[in-house]
Amino acid sequence: MPLFKLILLQGRSVRRRMLRGAKSVRGAAFLLLGTIIFSLWLGPSLWLASTTARTDPQIVKNVVPVFLLMICLMNLVTSAGEKAIAFSPAEVDFLFPAPFTRRQLLAYKIGKSAAAAMFASLILSLVLLKHAQMWIACYVGVILTLLFTQFFSTIVMLAIQSVAERAHSRARKLVLGVAAAVLVVGLMQARGASVDAKPLDIVNHLRQSPVIRAVLTPFGVFGNTLTAPHIYPDLLKWGGVALCVDAAMLWIIFSLDTNFMEAGIAAGQRHYDRVRRMRRGGLTAISSKSTIRWHLPPFPWAGGAGPIAWRQITAALRGSRGLLLVLLFGGLVVGPGVLLGRSHRDATGPIVTGLAWLTVFLSSTLKFDFRGDVDQMENLKALPIRPAAVALGQLAAPTLLMTVVHAVLLVTAAILSPASRHYLIAAVFLSLPLNGLLFSVENLTFLLFPSRMATASPGDLQNFGRQAVLFFLKIVILIAAAGIATVCAGALWMMIGFKLIPLAIVAWIVLMLEVAALIPAMAFAFMRYDPSANTPT
Amino acid sequence: MSAFPISHQSSPLIQVTDFHKSYGETTAVDGLSFTVSAGQVLGLLGPNGAGKTTTMRAISGIIPATRGQLLVAGYDVAQQPVAAKQRLAYVPDDPKLFDALTVWEHLEFTAAAYHVENFAPMGAALLQQFELLDKRDTPAQQLSRGMRQKAAICCAYLHDPDAIMFDEPLTGLDPRGIRTMKESILARAQAGAAVVVSSHLLSLIEDLCTHLLILHRGQSLFFGPAGEAAAAFAGAGADSSLDEVFFRATEAMEKTPNAAL
Numbered sequence: 001m002p003l004f005k006l007i008l009l010q011g012r013s014v015r016r017r018m019l020r021g022a023k024s025v026r027g028a029a030f031l032l033l034g035t036i037i038f039s040l041w042l043g044p045s046l047w048l049a050s051t052t053a054r055t056d057p058q059i060v061k062n063v064v065p066v067f068l069l070m071i072c073l074m075n076l077v078t079s080a081g082e083k084a085i086a087f088s089p090a091e092v093d094f095l096f097p098a099p100f101t102r103r104q105l106l107a108y109k110i111g112k113s114a115a116a117a118m119f120a121s122l123i124l125s126l127v128l129l130k131h132a133q134m135w136i137a138c139y140v141g142v143i144l145t146l147l148f149t150q151f152f153s154t155i156v157m158l159a160i161q162s163v164a165e166r167a168h169s170r171a172r173k174l175v176l177g178v179a180a181a182v183l184v185v186g187l188m189q190a191r192g193a194s195v196d197a198k199p200l201d202i203v204n205h206l207r208q209s210p211v212i213r214a215v216l217t218p219f220g221v222f223g224n225t226l227t228a229p230h231i232y233p234d235l236l237k238w239g240g241v242a243l244c245v246d247a248a249m250l251w252i253i254f255s256l257d258t259n260f261m262e263a264g265i266a267a268g269q270r271h272y273d274r275v276r277r278m279r280r281g282g283l284t285a286i287s288s289k290s291t292i293r294w295h296l297p298p299f300p301w302a303g304g305a306g307p308i309a310w311r312q313i314t315a316a317l318r319g320s321r322g323l324l325l326v327l328l329f330g331g332l333v334v335g336p337g338v339l340l341g342r343s344h345r346d347a348t349g350p351i352v353t354g355l356a357w358l359t360v361f362l363s364s365t366l367k368f369d370f371r372g373d374v375d376q377m378e379n380l381k382a383l384p385i386r387p388a389a390v391a392l393g394q395l396a397a398p399t400l401l402m403t404v405v406h407a408v409l410l411v412t413a414a415i416l417s418p419a420s421r422h423y424l425i426a427a428v429f430l431s432l433p434l435n436g437l438l439f440s441v442e443n444l445t446f447l448l449f450p451s452r453m454a455t456a457s458p459g460d461l462q463n464f465g466r467q468a469v470l471f472f473l474k475i476v477i478l479i480a481a482a483g484i485a486t487v488c489a490g491a492l493w494m495m496i497g498f499k500l501i502p503l504a505i506v507a508w509i510v511l512m513l514e515v516a517a518l519i520p521a522m523a524f525a526f527m528r529y530d531p532s533a534n535t536p537t
Numbered sequence: 538m539s540a541f542p543i544s545h546q547s548s549p550l551i552q553v554t555d556f557h558k559s560y561g562e563t564t565a566v567d568g569l570s571f572t573v574s575a576g577q578v579l580g581l582l583g584p585n586g587a588g589k590t591t592t593m594r595a596i597s598g599i600i601p602a603t604r605g606q607l608l609v610a611g612y613d614v615a616q617q618p619v620a621a622k623q624r625l626a627y628v629p630d631d632p633k634l635f636d637a638l639t640v641w642e643h644l645e646f647t648a649a650a651y652h653v654e655n656f657a658p659m660g661a662a663l664l665q666q667f668e669l670l671d672k673r674d675t676p677a678q679q680l681s682r683g684m685r686q687k688a689a690i691c692c693a694y695l696h697d698p699d700a701i702m703f704d705e706p707l708t709g710l711d712p713r714g715i716r717t718m719k720e721s722i723l724a725r726a727q728a729g730a731a732v733v734v735s736s737h738l739l740s741l742i743e744d745l746c747t748h749l750l751i752l753h754r755g756q757s758l759f760f761g762p763a764g765e766a767a768a769a770f771a772g773a774g775a776d777s778s779l780d781e782v783f784f785r786a787t788e789a790m791e792k793t794p795n796a797a798l
Contacts, residue, residue: 002649006635009646013637013676089633093689094643097597098650099623262600 003100003108007115018462027462034465042126049129057227060131062204064223065216068145075153084153085109085260086267096261103254105261110154110253117146133229140235141226144242148222151249157267161258182211221245304385308393312368316397329358331409348423351413355406355427362405363438368397370526371446377531387523394443395519399435406431426504433511434482440518441477445470447525485510548611549574550624550700550731551596556605558591558755565591566755569605573700573731573748578722580746580763581735582783587752589735590630593702596733597627610699623651626698630705632689634677640664640688641673644695651696663691667717682709690718694725701725702733707741719745743779751786758786 022031087095087109095105124146125132125139132138221242228234296314299306373380373394380390407428414424449470489507496502549572558566566588573579581589594600596607598618607614612621634643641660648656664670667687677685686709693701703722707715722745726732736742742749749766751758759769767777770785 002646005649006646009638009642010635013635013639013642017637017676088635090635092599093629093633094635094646094692095650096599097622097625097627098647099619099621100650101619259601261598265599 001104003095003104004111006095006108007112010112011115022462030465030469031462032465033468034461034463037468038461038464042123045127045129052130054133055131057133057229060227061220061223064145064226065219068149068219068222069216071149072152075149075156082153082157082267083271084113084150085157085264086271087264088268089272092265092268096265102259102261105264106154106253110150110250113150114147117143117150121146128226132226134231136231137228137235137239138226140239141222141228141242144225144239144246145222147246148242148249151246151253154253155249155256157263158253158256158258158260161260161263182215218245302389302392304383304389305393305396308385308390309396312372312394312397313400316366316368316401331412348420348427351410351417351420351424352427355409358409359402359406359435359438362402363398363442366398366401368401369394369439370443370522374450377529381526381529381531387526388519391443391519391522391526395436395439395515395522398439398442399432402435402439403432406435422500426500429504430508430511433508433515436515437481437511437518438478440515440522441474441481444477444518444522444525445474447522447529450529481511481514484514549608550610551579551733552606552608553592553596554606554608556592556595556607557603558588558595558600559603564755566595566752569752569755569757571750571757571760573733575699575729575731576726577748578726578732578734578746579748579750580742581733581750581752582739582742583752584787586754588755589752590704591755592752593627593704593733593735594629597625597702598622599627623696624699626693626696626701628686628689628693628701628703628706630708631682632685634680634685634688636678637676639674639676640669640680640691643677643688643692647692647695653696656695659695660691663694666721667691667714683711683714686710687714690721694721698730700731700733702735704735705738706734706736707738739779739783749779751783753787 020027022028085106087105095108100108121139121142124142125135128142129135129138132141221238224238225235225242228238296310296317299310301307302309370377370380383390385393410424410428410431414421414428417424449466485507488510489503492503492506551571551573553572554570556566556569557564569588569592571579581592583589591600595602596609596614598614598621601615607621609621610624612624614621635646638646641664644656644660644663647653648660653659661670664673667690669684669687669691672680672684672688677688680688686706690706701722706718706722710718719741722732722734726747734742734745743763746763748761749763750760751766759766761769763779766779766782766786770782
C-alpha cells in the first residue's frame, strides 16, 4: 500500500537524519554524548526497578483509570485532540489530491500514530518499569493505552465534524455539566478524605464512590494490563480485553466515515502556525487570534536599541494569553512554598527554588530576542544600527518580561508569607540583573551555536547531545558570573556583617556590570553571524 | 494574444457546474461553471481573494464543494474521488514537500500512490528536464524555493495525468526553469491533457492559454476562448492586450457588482 510505503520512507528519513551528522567528528561526539546522557537518564529508572520493590499493583490500577479519564475529558473540552486528524502541509499537498479514499487517509494517519506509539512505548515502558510487574506487560499496556487515547481523540474530532460546531459547543457544555455532576456525586459518596490528604488518598476515596467506579470501569483494563504479573493468564486476558476495546474504537472511527479533510487541513495549518510561532516567540506566542486594539508608544531611539526593544515587547504583549498562562503556571510552581509561608515558617527556600525552575523553563520559551528572530537575521543585520545597540534592544524584552513575571509572583508570595518577606523583596530587586545575565548567556550561545526549536526528530540523540553541551556551557557561564557576584557580596558581608540591603546592592551592581560586559560579546557574535551559513534549517 | 493550436477537441476533462463554496457566512465561490477539454490551456485570472485557489483545491478534492458538481475525466470528485484524482495532478502555490524525504523518494512515493509501474526512467527524465538530477538524493529541506517547485512539478508529471492544475507555477523559478516550465505545459496540452494555470502574471497567461476564466469575488466575469475576451468587454479593442481586458473586466464589476457575465 503506497501510504504504508510513505510511513516507511518517513521512518527511514528519521534514521538518516539522526545519523547524517554522525559522520563528522563533532557529530559523532554529540551522538556519543547524547547516548550517554540518555542512558544516564534512563539508568536510574531501570536500577530502581531492578533493586527496589515494585509499586503496589493496586495503586497503579487505581491511578491509571483516573489518569485516562482526565485525558479523555481534556480532549473533550479543549482542542488538545485536534492533532489526531491534523495533516501537515506536505501531506495536504501530496496526499489529498492523490487517488486515496478518506478511509485510506485516516488509516495512514492512524498507522503513523501507531508507529510513533510503538517507538514511544519502548522508552516509556522502561521508565515506568518500576510500576509494572514485568517489562512485556508494561510495553503492551503502554502501547494499548496510547492507542486508546489516540483513538479517543480521533473519535471526538470526527464526531465534532459530524455535528455542527454550535451543536458541538452545546454538547461540550453538556459533557462538562455531566462530568461536574459525576464528580460532585462521587465526592459526596466518598466523603471522608481529609483536606490534607495526598493525591493518592483522594483518588482512593473517589474510587469508593459507585458512580465514579462505574465511570472508570472501561479504563480499568489498561491498568490491569500494565500490572499483569504473568503472561498467562493475566496479560493474555487483560491485554486481550484492552485490544478489544481499542479494536472497538477503531471500528467506530471507520464507521463514522466523516468528511474530515477540510477540518484536517485547518487543524494541520493551526498546528503548523503554532510551531512557527513557538519558534519565534515561545510560550507567549500561543494565542493565534489576537485583535489589535492598542499600540505601544514608540520608545526613545537609544542608539537604535529603543525601536528593537519596542518591536519585541509589542510582539510579546500581543501574546498576552500566553503571558497569563506563564503567570498561572508560575503560581502553581510557587504555590506550595507560599502555603508553607502562610504557616509562619520561612518559605524563602521553596519559593526561590520553584521560581528558579520556572526561570529555567521560561528562558527557553520566552524567545523575544535573537533566538526568535532566526528568520529575521538578514533584516536585523541590514538595519543601520550598531550591533551593540541591536544586542541591547534584543535583550530588553525577555529580561523585562521575566522580571515582571518574577515581580508579580514574588510580591504576591511576600504578601502571603510574612516570615520570608524581606528575602523575597530582595529577590525582586535582584531579578532584573539576574534575568539580564541569563538572557545574555542564552543569546550569546545561540549566536555562536545557532539552532532552531522544534526541529529535532524524536529519538535524535545527536541533537540531544548537542543541546546537552550547550546547556552545560550556559550553566558554567552562569555559575561563574553568579559566583563572582556572590564572592563580592560575601566579601562585603565579612567586612560589615549581614546587612541585607548593602549586600543586595553590591550583588546587583556586580551582576549589572557582567551583563554590560556580555553585550559587546553578543554584538561581536551577531557581527560574525552569517545568515547564509548559520541559519539553521 | 497568442493561441495554442488545439489538436484534441473532445469531451471536457474538467467540468465544473454551479460550484459554490462557502465558509460560514462568507462566500468564496458563487455558482461557477466552466469546462476544460483535452488540449486546452485555461488561464484562471482574478484579483486576490477571487476564488481561484479555492476552485482548484475543490477540483483536486482537497476541500469539498458546498454545492455543485465537479468532474475530472468524467468522474465526480465527490462521488468517485479516487478515480478522479488518479487522472489529475495539482501543483499548489509554494508546494510543501516532506522535509526529510529526498527528491527521489518523493518520486518513489508518487509512483506508488498513482500506481506508476517502472517509474525510474520517467523520473530520471523529469529530473533531467528540470535540472534536478544532481539533487536526486538531497532532502527536500535543503532545496531552494525554486527547486522545491521543480520537484513538485516532476511529481505532478510522473503519472502522466489527463488534467493538470498549476497555481502560480513560475514562482521561484530561474529563467531557464521558466522556459522549461512553459514548454512542458504546452507539450502536456499538445499530448492531450487539459491544463489549468492560475497566475497573476498576465504575460504567462497570454503566452500559454487558449481559454480564459476571469473571476472576481467568487463569480465568473468571463469564460471562453482567449481570443474572444477582448470583444466581451465594451471599449476594449479587438487587439487589446490581456491586462487591458483584465482591468476593464474587474473595474466593470467594481462599478456594477451584480453584473457578472
